[in-house]
Amino acid sequence: MSIPISENTAQAITANRLSDGFVVYLTARNDWSERFEDCQSTGDEQTAESLLARARHHADEGHVVSPYLFRIQHENGKPVALGRREIIRTSGPSVGTDLARG
Amino acid sequence: MPLIKHGKLVEDIWHETDDFTDVQALAPLGPVIVPLDVWRQHRDEILAIGCALGLRLAPGQTPDLVATDLHRFGVIALEFAKFTDGRAYSQARLLRERHGYKGEIRAVGEVLRDQLTFMLRCGFDSFSLATPQQARTILEAVDDFAHWYQPAPDGRATIPTLRRRTLDNADRPASDCAAAWAY
């Protein structure tokens, strides 16, 4: 899946927390948050790779499962996922809002 | 490598080698496990050495290939290249049930705790492990289940057999079991 990369696109890291499986995001404080807004993002490929290495370390230590990088952009100061899969991942199933995270 | 046999950590008397360029060089090694391909290539030479022999079957090599020679081997090692590759379970059962093999059947490769009961049930009686620590924890798995549904080479009474005994003792007609759903 190729996503057009514009000026303000960046990457962030998501994973599932081991203990409950919920979607989490790697933060600038080097921990994990359920809030997408808390994610650390970077527009730089090298920084992204180092974030991923950090996330994999957390996975090896058993905090999270299957961390990966995904593309985002910022709209009105808030992160928005770019891929369709990650749009659904960050906002919950599109089939009924009452079933979304909460 | 640490070896568990018949439920205990034991010393492994068997030697394994991949080097069969000179079959004569095997003699000083003592009891030796040879891969099937080597056995089929050098059978008579290996027999002439006169040492105790074991056989190693790779996944997918059916014991039928070597049926008439099975009595010559004190141990047959079956490989779990990955623990998710379950071909060795069939090999072990065929060795025990079809070929009446009575010697040691050894699990080698990725031998993990959570597969131990399956292996025991299929006729494995020794397990080559990666670490001595693993040897301590792996045996805990033996008691995970008291009874099983299927007959297998471990010869344990199956649940259907035990039911028959219970039924005989209670002398209860089967139709009485059709209880209504009430708690």
Added chain:
Amino acid sequence: MYRYDEFDHAFVAERVAQFRDQIERRISGELSEDEFKPLRLMNGLYLQLHAYMLRVAIPYGTLSSTQMRKLAHIARTYDRGYGHFTTRQNIQYNWPKLAEVPDILDELAEVEMHAIQTSGNCIRNTTADPLAGVAADEIEDPRAYAEIIRQWSTLHPEFSFLPRKFKIAVTGAPNDRAVTRGHDIGLRMHRNIKGEPGFEVMVGGGQGRTPILAKTIRGFLPVDHLLSYLEAILRVYNQLGRRDNIYKARLKIMAEDLGAEALAKLVEAEWEQIRHYTLDLPLEERQRIAAYFAPPAYDDLSADHPALDEAIAADESFAAWVESNVYDHKKPGYAIATISLKPHGGIPGDASAEQMDAVAGLAEQFGFGEIRISHKQNLILPDVRRADLYRLWQALGGLGLDTANAGRVSDIIACPGLDYCNLANARSIPIAQRISERFTNIKREREIGEVSLNISGCINACAHHHVANIGILGVDKKGTEYYQVTLGGAANEDAAIGTIIGPAFDEWQIADAIETIVDVYQQLRNSDENFIDTYQRLGPQPFKEKLYASDQARKAG
């Protein structure tokens, strides 16, 4: 219904304790995710797009009211108040927490349920005709055999690490409601000339990216030999099935490569070697299990119910529901009622905890406290007095469960798709919702008649789109969802694989395309034809022409 005895209870309790220990070892770090994944899958636990997903077995689609209430309780207590019934007679919870899964399993064990082998490369939950034991057309009740297979396949020492997943389905009726030819092993019961029951054994069926219908390798297997024959098939597959390529690892590929005849020879040769072992159950054990499936205490009722006929004549909505959702029962005066989990615009197969509780109550009020789950993702009450049908329908109305669409175009099978599933390429549920909203007019649905429409969100084909009259497959094209349409599939006794009709449609075109297909059929059908009859008579051409007419015009212009 089957009831656990002390051995079944002990076994499931031990399995829960074992899985609790495996989870603890995972959380403590003793097990890596790579080591844990096959273990959790063998107990039905996935990690999906948003969270873990727990798939609970409903063996051969049979549930008691007590069990259904427990499923509701679990949805409320450990999940988000709903569950998803699947095509393989399972229920899926979408939000369980890993650390709480052992508690869920303990609760399930209390009512004799489990999640054993609902995933993984092992013998999966055995499925059966949801109308088993009650259908008017049944030759032999397959449930006792399905239970025998359940017990035999549970943590099988030899067949728990197969090349790939392995699915078995059983039916005792000539009208196939269990998609038997879509399974690795399909068992169809017949009687021989002496009147003895036996199985036609079909092997090598499956869907996924290579849909193949199972082929018969034995026309008649006496019931005494069921387990030894299954064991022979599994042993041949375990040894010779491909393990180098996940897409070629199913039995269906091996059956295609070898040919059905050669595979049959291997199986028969293996069976010759083991058929005299102690594996096959003694008659008394089979009778013990069969006794649980003895018919309930039916009353002798008249087949005629003038009051029912009057209600049908007086209430068009009720008449529509009876026409589509009620089937003939083998016992006069009784009927089988489908509770549709396909409200127009709803999520196919989903039920709320409140609906589950209510259905449990209705099953007691209008039956013997039993509920069935169909591969169409609907619920079924198997033993309703015909005289009670109107009251049942009224009660269902208050629950939003009275949709008169069983077997109709809006009775859509849909997988969870990209809204939940990690494997999906496209969403399924919203497409099902949009399509079913086009057919809210019950009169129109009745006119359209019987047709199956299934939507899978990826080539794994969990929604059985290959064997739908109208199949929809979601695909990803450069980040955009597209939907490919197949026509002419069938899941019944005349099973067939559909063929792709042409280029895929985007998410905004697909509902129109389906309406166009239905319109073409309605224009061209002969009086009594169902969709599949018209399609088989005319082939894809008229559908193609209409669907792609604007493309043609564009090209011509």
